[in-house]
Amino acid sequence: MSNFTHFSHFRLGGFSETRVLKHLFFMIVMFIYTLILCANLLLIVVICKNRSLHEPMYIFPCSLFINELFGSTGSLPLLLVQILSDSHTVSVPLCFLQSFCVYSYVSVEFYILAVISYDRCLAICYPLQYNSLMTFKKAAVLIAVSWLTACLSVVCTVSLSSTLQLCGNIIDNIYCNNYSIVKLACSDTTINNIYGLVLLIISVILPLIWILYTYMRILKVCFSGSKQTRQKAVSTCTPHLASMLNFAFGICFETIQSRLNLSGVPILLSIFLSLYLITCQPILNPVMYGLKMSKILNICKSLFCSKALIIQLNC
Numbered sequence: 001m002s003n004f005t006h007f008s009h010f011r012l013g014g015f016s017e018t019r020v021l022k023h024l025f026f027m028i029v030m031f032i033y034t035l036i037l038c039a040n041l042l043l044i045v046v047i048c049k050n051r052s053l054h055e056p057m058y059i060f061p062c063s064l065f066i067n068e069l070f071g072s073t074g075s076l077p078l079l080l081v082q083i084l085s086d087s088h089t090v091s092v093p094l095c096f097l098q099s100f101c102v103y104s105y106v107s108v109e110f111y112i113l114a115v116i117s118y119d120r121c122l123a124i125c126y127p128l129q130y131n132s133l134m135t136f137k138k139a140a141v142l143i144a145v146s147w148l149t150a151c152l153s154v155v156c157t158v159s160l161s162s163t164l165q166l167c168g169n170i171i172d173n174i175y176c177n178n179y180s181i182v183k184l185a186c187s188d189t190t191i192n193n194i195y196g197l198v199l200l201i202i203s204v205i206l207p208l209i210w211i212l213y214t215y216m217r218i219l220k221v222c223f224s225g226s227k228q229t230r231q232k233a234v235s236t237c238t239p240h241l242a243s244m245l246n247f248a249f250g251i252c253f254e255t256i257q258s259r260l261n262l263s264g265v266p267i268l269l270s271i272f273l274s275l276y277l278i279t280c281q282p283i284l285n286p287v288m289y290g291l292k293m294s295k296i297l298n299i300c301k302s303l304f305c306s307k308a309l310i311i312q313l314n315c
Helices: 022-049 056-073 076-084 092-125 136-162 178-182 190-224 227-259 267-292 294-314
Strands: 009-012 089-091
Touching: 009 092, 022 056, 022 076, 022 267, 022 294, 056 076, 056 092, 056 136, 056 227, 056 267, 089 092, 092 136, 092 178, 092 190, 092 227, 092 267, 136 178, 136 190, 178 190, 190 227, 227 267, 267 294
Parallel strands: none
Antiparallel strands: 009 089
């Protein structure tokens, strides 16, 4: 029988060499989190308040923005507390909650990106039937199914990990994630590994296959269609492609960070790899969709211009 202990907390080992720069690190992360909150909340409010934006092509990105807030709020506030802490310890329930938030964020992101690719495929391949094929009700159902499927599958993952017998409590990262917890187990993790593979297939691989399939359909129409069709495809698909590629990079960085031994890597690079997934995507999405979708951009411009005019009149 393996030696194991019931721990009441985990210690985050990724902060071991950041004490000298902890105040600078805190300010940088606080600035990033504030930027994420402001950018995503702005676009959520703009889309919800303007009835002209109550269409699937805007509702789906709005769901992405909500997910960015969910993912960043589930990880960054606790990270800010840990940066200033001297012990860098987190209670076991809070650690599993953070792990749930991070994994749910990743799963929801892939599902919504897959739904957006389906929406763009319908808009480009079946432009005349689009309004009947993609209704507001259907969009709401797709979003609800994406969130429920992602959250339920991750609940199962975290539940399996919470029953493991652990031989240590030092997580070699700056935030909690399920794989780092499973690595601490001294009991059999076969079921966890099998379910982890299943979760990878249904949350990452299947959405990616679907996205590739829809873009093959889009490319086929573009090559056989007019110049106007190609321009429409480029303008509507650019934000989605940029978001998809950036998120794929983030997943790669997180995989490298958690699976490989990076003890020889500079601490700043290691922290960058850890934070890329939960910071860069929540910043990029509102920027890309806010700038590339002209309707949203024009409403934001008019909003800021009217506020600037009011301030000038008051002065």
